[in-house]
Amino acid sequence: MQNLDCINRLINCFTKLPGVGYKTAERYAYKIVEEDGAFTKDFCDALLSVKANVKFCRRCGNFSVADExxxxxxxxxxxxxxxxxxxxxxxxxxxxxxxxxxxxxxxxxxxxxxxxxxxxxxxxxxxxxxxxxxxxxxxxxxxxxxxxxxxxxxxxxxxxxxxxxxxxxxxxxxxxxxxxxxxxxxxxxxxxxxxx
Ligand SMILES: [Zn+2]
CATH class of the missing domain: 3.40.1360.10 (Dna Topoisomerase Vi A Subunit; Chain: A, domain 2)
Incomplete structure (x- = not known):
């Protein structure tokens, strides 16, 4: 039997987003399975780039790429x-x-x-x-x-x-x-x- 745990893992990730229930998370995950590699790469890059570059302004707490x-x-x-x-x-x-x-x-x-x-x-x-x-x-x-x-x-x-x-x-x-x-x-x- 094939192990499709990786799809479940992705579904589980999507359910953690606000407003996303299990059904929607499932649709998102299947969409990603169907998409080509370029889309997935772009998607992953965008996620990692946000985490690497966006922080909170030390003065006001707004999103920022610099200290302020x-x-x-x-x-x-x-x-x-x-x-x-x-x-x-x-x-x-x-x-x-x-x-x-x-x-x-x-x-x-x-x-x-x-x-x-x-x-x-x-x-x-x-x-x-x-x-x-x-x-x-x-x-x-x-x-x-x-x-x-x-x-x-x-x-x-x-x-x-x-x-x-x-x-x-x-x-x-x-x-x-x-x-x-x-x-x-x-x-x-x-x-x-x-x-x-
Ligand atoms: Zn600020």
Whole structure:
């Protein structure tokens, strides 16, 4: 009997990706079996290249190929926009309404998923507040339960240091993912941000 463990291994790898169930993982694996060698090589090269070259910006936590990301390298300022993940940076950059720097949390506080304040990128934010003379944090986590809880936690944490803390204005529907919000909505939400 032939040993097809290698296909199962590949299926298993795909099931670890977000949003991919067993059936989809199976389809991906079979597709790769059917594809020619050039595709597979390109696919593997792309995976390895990402792992070898992309890291996190030491200042803001955004994706970067250098120690500091493109945005940190060319911007300073005392206003920092806090987002859940790098996709949100892209969404806000597309709106063109913000020209400060970002801070990427890589998650939100979510007791249901056993994610507390220590599990997100908060310690380096406190260092930045101390070292960069930050005057305002705009908290742009999603308007859902975890996003709100995270915003409130950060506000309580940093307010004693005198930093102004604001939140994106309503206009983003509850449950909207920032990355899917249109540019006009995002610009307005930034412009009309409210104190928390
Ligand atoms: Zn950065």
């Amino acid at each position: 990301c493109n945005i940190c390298a060319k911007r300073g300022g005392d206003v920092v926009c806090i987002v859940r993940d790098p996709r949100d940076v892209i969404a806000i950059e597309k709106s063109g309404a913000f020209n400060g720097t970002y801070h990427v949390l890589h998650g939100v506080i979510s007791p249901l998923d056993k994610k507390g304040p220590d599990d997100i990128n908060l310690k380096s934010l406190l260092v930045r507040i101390r070292d960069e003379k930050i005057t305002e944090l705009i908290i742009a986590t999603n308007p859902d339960v975890e996003g709100e809880a995270t915003a409130n936690y950060i506000a309580a944490l940093v307010k004693p240091s005198g930093v102004r803390v604001t939140r994106l204005a309503q206009g983003l529907a509850i449950g909207t993912n920032l990355e899917y919000a249109d540019q006009v909505t995002l610009s307005r939400a930034l412009m009309n941000r409210v104190e928390i």
